[in-house]
Amino acid sequence: MKQLHFITTHEDHRVALLAALAITIHIIESAFPTPLPGIKPGLANVITLFCFIRYGWKTALQVSLLRVVISSLILGSFLSPTFLLSLSGALLSLLSLLLVQWPFRHHLKYQPSAIGYALIASISHISGQFLVAWYFFIPHPGLFKLLPIFITFAVLLGLVSGIITQFLVEPYKALPE
Amino acid sequence: MPIKILPARLLFVGLLTLLISCQKTPVAQVYQQQLFAFGTLIDISIVTKNSQQAQDAISEISSEFDRLHTQWHPWQGGELALVNQQLPALKAIAISNELAELIKQSQTLSQQSEGLFDPAIGKLIRLWQFDQLEKDNFQFHLPSPKAIQSIVDSKPEMANLKLFKNAANRSFLQSDNPSVILDFGAFAKGVAIEKMLTILKAHHIDNALINAGGDLKVTGSKNQHPWRIGIKNPQNAQDPSQPAILAAIQLNSGEALFTSGDYERFFIANGRHYHHIIDPRNGYPGQGVRAVTILDTDAGRADAAATAIFLAGPKKAMNIARKMGVTHLLLIDSDNHIYLSPAMAKRLELLTENSTSIFSTHD
Amino acid sequence: MTNAPGNGTIHFKGTDIIILLLAVLLCVWLYFSLWFGQAIGKADTLIVQIDDQSPTEYSLKNDRLLKFNGRIGTSLIEIKQGKARFIHSSCRNQFCVFHGWLTTPGDTTACLPNRISITLKGYASEYDALAGER
Structure with a gap:
């Protein structure tokens, strides 16, 4: 029988490194108290955004899934409601990023910068979480009264993470992949 | 055999996603059906992941309601x-x-x-x-x-x-009295609902609500949240500008809510209302009360107590309730004043501005 | 991208500004529709069930008269300004007509002899069931 051996590519290393970074941020962030349940700075999303802008959606998807799954394993929330919320937010935000990028795929000039993408990601992230929370866990219409507050925070925090991402991305602009 | 790791990783992620979507989701659908049975309209809500299971239970419930309706019909x-x-x-x-x-x-x-x-x-x-x-x-x-x-x-x-x-x-x-004729109109529905819950249990349904013409009993919860019930406002029946809902209440598993009221089933003759709750003491429809709602774990007792306390009136209400073993009662008199037992006052969320008093425990 | 961003400056592109504007608009719209609007918890659909047939839904947005044939005759149902009622039914006791307007999600009434029931349904209704005489 032939020996089984893996070939790891440069890209694999990159995904591993970025995922490790995202997981670290995610876990540190989860240790801080939040003003409103469900509202977090979402700095781990900066890494996802960075991946998306710099390397494309496939890398971003892998990094963000790895982050969601591994962080939840470490925090002991795997397959719990928290995990499902985290996963739905991450998936919806990536999907929205793709949808926004699609019309501009041949017009790089008009593509949003990190800030625009961050706003999209953060609003869709919280909307995804909200819908899952409402549908699965708290199917009470009163929850919708909180939605405007959540979205307001999403816009503010999206701006912040967008600016951070922009600082992260700019130095790489000149470099090849 | 060399395996390139990129497809392997995508496979891992794919499998994981599949695993998660196959995982028992915390939510089951609420399966609802309306039946014309037992001389009323019956709404059944069943929380289940398996609609076949719900359908089987509902068809058994439907034929059981029909059987009891026939067996217990007075004539x-x-x-x-x-x-x-x-x-x-x-x-x-x-x-x-x-x-x-x-x-x-x-x-x-x-x-x-x-x-x-x-x-x-x-x-x-x-x-x-x-x-x-x-x-x-x-x-x-x-x-x-x-x-x-x-x-x-x-x-x-x-x-x-x-x-x-x-x-x-x-x-x-x-x-030993030739004048005795049995009519379980104020009791049969409660007993029947208890039987329906036994049927649900036999079908391994743990979360359900059976509402038979506004009298209901719940079991379990709705997706980890207690069943939330609105109690209709009798005033709304005559004056649609009045709020439709008098109060909200969340029911724990096994609790029933039964109402006797004068505001839906009545006739008008010579300009007077004649409703269906007959007082055995004088043979006429009871006076002075618009509605009584009882919360109890036994639907049969709740049904009987709603009728008895409607006829007892506010003065004797607590006395009769205590004798019947009922602790949670809501009474609205013909001036739309609300009376609550202390236990009911703790559970109920009143939504109207009606004047309200709480029965003292020593009445 | 005429002027490339220098170090330490925040750079907004036109597309970013459009996205930001849309996001702010979304916020404002949500506040208005969810805090000051009345959409949630209001009835928006009428469900009509005839005998054991599967129920039919009608929007409450359009005022109209609905005529159905049941066991003993016809029933006439009116939809008006988000409410619904029986305005005629072939039964003698006329409880369905006396019931008057249905206004709240979960509200239901029936012409039992004619085996026709009407029930209001609302988006994200606050109650799982309504208790009380019907």
Whole structure:
């Protein structure tokens, strides 16, 4: 029988490194108290955004899934409601990023910068979480009264993470992949 | 065999996603169905992941409601109708153990309610024609005061009935008052709902709500949240500008909510309202109360108590409730003043501006 | 991308500004529709069930008269300004007509002799069931 051996590519290393970074941020962030349940700075999303802008959606998807799954394993929330919320937010935000990028795929000039993408990601992230929370866990219409507050925070925090991402991305602009 | 890791990783992620989507999601669908049965409209909500399971349970419930409706109808076709034909002869009648159980329970409740709940007044109900509401050729006519008085004077009551068993464990019933006719209109629905919950349990359904014409019982919860019920505002029936919902309440598993009210089933004759809750003491529809809602774990007791406390009125309400073992009651009098038992006041979220008082525990 | 961003400056592109504007608009719209609007918890659909047939839904947005044939005859149902009621039914006791307007999600009434029931349904209704005489 032939020996089984893996070939790891440069890209694999990159995904591993970025995922490790995202997981670290995610876990540190989860240790801080939040003003409103469900509202977090979402700095781990900066890494996802960075991946998306710099390397494309496939890398971003892998990094963000790895982050969601591994962080939840470490925090002991795997397959719990928290995990499902985290996963739905991450998936919806990536999907929205793709949808926004699609019309501009041949017009790089008009593509949003990190800030625009961050706003999209953060609003869709919280909307995804909200819908899952409402549908699965708290199917009470009163929850919708909180939605405007959540979205307001999403816009503010999206701006912040967008600016951070922009600082992260700019130095790489000149470099090849 | 070399494996390139990129596809392997995508495979891992794909499998994981698949695993998560196959994982028992915390949510099951609420399966709802409406039935015309038991002389009313029955809404059944079942929380399940398996709609076939719900359908099987509902079809069994539907035929069980039909069976009980026939068996317990006071004069149409079933066992009770046969018993009612034979009762005035004052001879021992062989009856099913199911009917014997119904009679036994209502004897206890009737005694506890000081006769305010009394299924032995079937003759009065018949005279008022409130057992004929379903008939399509029905026409209301006011009974003569003489006829009412003669039935009231003959004092039909559950205590006139004797239940016994023979050596073969067969149940028998005997009356010592020719005027006793049984009508379980104020009790059968509660007992039937209890039976339906047993059926649900047999189908391994743990989370459900059965609402039979505004009287309901729940089991379990709705996706980890207690069932949330709105209690209708009697004032809204006449004046749509009044709020439709009087109060909100969350029910724990196994709790029933039963209401007796004068605001939906009534007739107007000579400019007066005649509703369907007949007072055994004078033979006329009870006065002074618009509605009574009882919360209890036993739907049968809740049903009987709602009728008894409606007739007791606010002054005697707590006294009768205590005797019947009921702690949670809401009463609205004809001036739309709300009375609550202390236990009910803790559970209820009132949504109207009506004047409200809480019964003292020493009434 | 005429002027490339220098170090330490925040750079907004035109597309970013459009996205930001849309996001702010979304916020404002949500506040208005969810805090000051009345959409949630209001009835928006009428469900009509005839005998054991599967129920039919009608929007409450359009005022209209609906006529159905049941066991004993016809029933006439009116939809008006988000409410619904029986205005005629072939039964003698006329409980369905006396019931008057249905206004709240979960509110239901029926012409039992004709085996026709009407029930209001609302988006994200606050109650799982309504208790009380019907």
